[in-house]
Amino acid sequence: MADVSIRNVTKQFGKSEVIHGISCDIRDGEFIVILGPSGCGKSTLLRMIAGLEQISSGEVVIDGRVVNRLEPAERDIAMVFQNYALYPHMTVYRNMAYGLKMRRMPKDEIDQRVRNAARILELSALLDRKPRQLSGGQRQRVAMGRCIVREPKVFLFDEPLSNLDAKLRVQMRLEIRKLHEDLKITSVYVTHDQVEAMTLGDRLVVMDNGYAAQTGSPLEVYERPANMFVAGFIGSPAMNFMEVTVQEGGQALKLPGDIQIPLNGSALPGWAGKKAILGIRPEHMELDSKGPRTILFTVGQVELLGADTLVHGHIGAGQVPMTVRLPDVHRFEKHATIRLSISQEKLHLFDPETKKRIV
Amino acid sequence: MEKRVVFKNRVLPYILVAPQIVVTVLFFIWPASQALVQSFLQEDAFGTASAFVWFDNFADLFAGAEYLDSFRVTLTFSSAVAGAALSVALLLAVMADRALRSATVYKTLIIWPYAVAPVVAGVLWFFLFNPTVGMLAFFMKKAGLDWNHTLNGTQAMTLVIIAAAWREISYNFLFFLAGLQAIPHSFIEAAAIDGAGPWRRFWTIVFPLLSPTMFFLIVVNIVYAFFDTFGVIHAITRGGPNYATNILVYKVFNDGFINLDLGGSAAQSVMLMIVVITLTVVQFRFIERKVHY
Numbered sequence A: 001m002a003d004v005s006i007r008n009v010t011k012q013f014g015k016s017e018v019i020h021g022i023s024c025d026i027r028d029g030e031f032i033v034i035l036g037p038s039g040c041g042k043s044t045l046l047r048m049i050a051g052l053e054q055i056s057s058g059e060v061v062i063d064g065r066v067v068n069r070l071e072p073a074e075r076d077i078a079m080v081f082q083n084y085a086l087y088p089h090m091t092v093y094r095n096m097a098y099g100l101k102m103r104r105m106p107k108d109e110i111d112q113r114v115r116n117a118a119r120i121l122e123l124s125a126l127l128d129r130k131p132r133q134l135s136g137g138q139r140q141r142v143a144m145g146r147c148i149v150r151e152p153k154v155f156l157f158d159e160p161l162s163n164l165d166a167k168l169r170v171q172m173r174l175e176i177r178k179l180h181e182d183l184k185i186t187s188v189y190v191t192h193d194q195v196e197a198m199t200l201g202d203r204l205v206v207m208d209n210g211y212a213a214q215t216g217s218p219l220e221v222y223e224r225p226a227n228m229f230v231a232g233f234i235g236s237p238a239m240n241f242m243e244v245t246v247q248e249g250g251q252a253l254k255l256p257g258d259i260q261i262p263l264n265g266s267a268l269p270g271w272a273g274k275k276a277i278l279g280i281r282p283e284h285m286e287l288d289s290k291g292p293r294t295i296l297f298t299v300g301q302v303e304l305l306g307a308d309t310l311v312h313g314h315i316g317a318g319q320v321p322m323t324v325r326l327p328d329v330h331r332f333e334k335h336a337t338i339r340l341s342i343s344q345e346k347l348h349l350f351d352p353e354t355k356k357r358i359v
Numbered sequence B: 001m002e003k004r005v006v007f008k009n010r011v012l013p014y015i016l017v018a019p020q021i022v023v024t025v026l027f028f029i030w031p032a033s034q035a036l037v038q039s040f041l042q043e044d045a046f047g048t049a050s051a052f053v054w055f056d057n058f059a060d061l062f063a064g065a066e067y068l069d070s071f072r073v074t075l076t077f078s079s080a081v082a083g084a085a086l087s088v089a090l091l092l093a094v095m096a097d098r099a100l101r102s103a104t105v106y107k108t109l110i111i112w113p114y115a116v117a118p119v120v121a122g123v124l125w126f127f128l129f130n131p132t133v134g135m136l137a138f139f140m141k142k143a144g145l146d147w148n149h150t151l152n153g154t155q156a157m158t159l160v161i162i163a164a165a166w167r168e169i170s171y172n173f174l175f176f177l178a179g180l181q182a183i184p185h186s187f188i189e190a191a192a193i194d195g196a197g198p199w200r201r202f203w204t205i206v207f208p209l210l211s212p213t214m215f216f217l218i219v220v221n222i223v224y225a226f227f228d229t230f231g232v233i234h235a236i237t238r239g240g241p242n243y244a245t246n247i248l249v250y251k252v253f254n255d256g257f258i259n260l261d262l263g264g265s266a267a268q269s270v271m272l273m274i275v276v277i278t279l280t281v282v283q284f285r286f287i288e289r290k291v292h293y
């Protein structure tokens, strides 16, 4: 067990920089999820922590020791790869024992640890199988077992669930969480799946194109996204954005279609008369035919999900596209107009220039 | 449901396979059967009459020390050729794999030796090591090593092994390199995290994963050393000195065409045929199960 510090780490491949200085302090026993779209540099960051990729500048500190120049083996970390990377010519047992054997651990202790891990992961009956004789979920468990037996300071996961089907993914997600609660080993988990990120992480690092856009607990990131990228990336379907004008006095917003929404007491000094970007999550609007300040919404496509209904459409004359998520089943005619109200506490405002949140 | 193309025309399929059949019959079946027949016959000293002698020719082979000697020489030769060609190629492939996982320049360079005909390769090495004019022989003499493969059997053997192995290296290299590149990098990374250094990673992960390639190449190399090295021997040593490099294929030629013992030579050919058939069967048996880890 150990804490991990990432200090202003950058990475260049040749001339192109793909990580532009990321810092993050991970506490002992914490489960950190690095979340971001494909190609934003998540794996690269993780591989720098693992020692599989050289660190161009900055420092990675594990348990108080700068590990920049240490080999992967000397960093006392374990990693679950996306394709599991189980040694195909070894049995499950030997796959799990390999790391211990390389560290010259006595045979009986290896045996004890492997069997113990196999018991925890329900692999005991499969110890003599080769990886190709296992299902995807079982392989996944073996890959985790290979990490557990080592009792490392840090676990690293690189999209470990992305090769599994949806149902198994949910199940393994819970197992990983449970395992973490039992073992309390500091973990860094890379994924592009926000549900995984929200459910697994104690904290998230949301990455955007080589930058850490925001670091915080899942709820913080959801409720107070630091910029438009995070706001749009977290939450499904994505947040609706529209250009609004802040009224004189900074007390209200003027939406497309001449709708005014008062700001709940929180005036915006300095923004009066200026344009801003308003963000509303699809789930933060509701049907409201009588309210005083409703907005008119023209229905386009409707998706019935059973528990919810997603309505895609637009508002105002400027045809600003918008998606609404309504609980329960609703059947709307195409081109019908419905009235929606917006919960005022759930509004997000962003600076159109910097894309940052306006506090 | 089995789906197969059915030819309406009864003649066309036969016409289509005819060229292959003609070639096989003309250049393999016919000479092979001739050799088989010949191996049961014995000609008189003038080549005018021949008598059917059952297995006498074969019995003669195994009665004298000469044939068994040649067998021993062949075994030494082919295992040394296969061993040298495989290990050098593997070493080069590992280095190439490490150095340039993408570039293709090296690959094309290293295949060049393979494009050189065995006889030419033999002549090249013959000149390099020629005791009077050879560059390498010259340098070895300078270094205090008395090189004369025309007199020294061990040196002659060394030379033909080098010449024969040299050509196989490029072929093996390509297979090894392809095999190495097919191993996902994450296995090696996982092993590195598991605490295995480069040496142990190679022997515990890479080498076992290369074993299908290795097995295939061992058989191919032995077949090559057994049968395809006639040119090398003929160009460099002609089986000498004192039969030190008289491998089986060369002996077939020597006994048959130089010493005109056609029956004995044919019997040797049949023996070689048995060897190659055995190797081929072994090859197919194991190659069928392509991945055997």
Ligand SMILES: Nc1ncnc2c1ncn2[C@@H]1O[C@H](COP(=O)(O)OP(=O)(O)OP(=O)(O)O)[C@@H](O)[C@H]1O
Pocket: A013, A018, A036, A037, A038, A039, A040, A041, A042, A043, A044, A045, A192
């Ligand atoms: N070895 C490399 N050489 C050059 N560029 C690289 C190399 N590895 C990664 N990159 C680049 O770095 C960027 C980040 O890659 P990385 O693999 O970290 O993305 P990722 O966030 O893990 O994406 P994904 O979710 O698709 O796995 C990409 O633009 C990629 O092209």
Ligand SMILES: [Mg+2]
Pocket: A042, A043, A044, A158
């Ligand atoms: Mg990745």
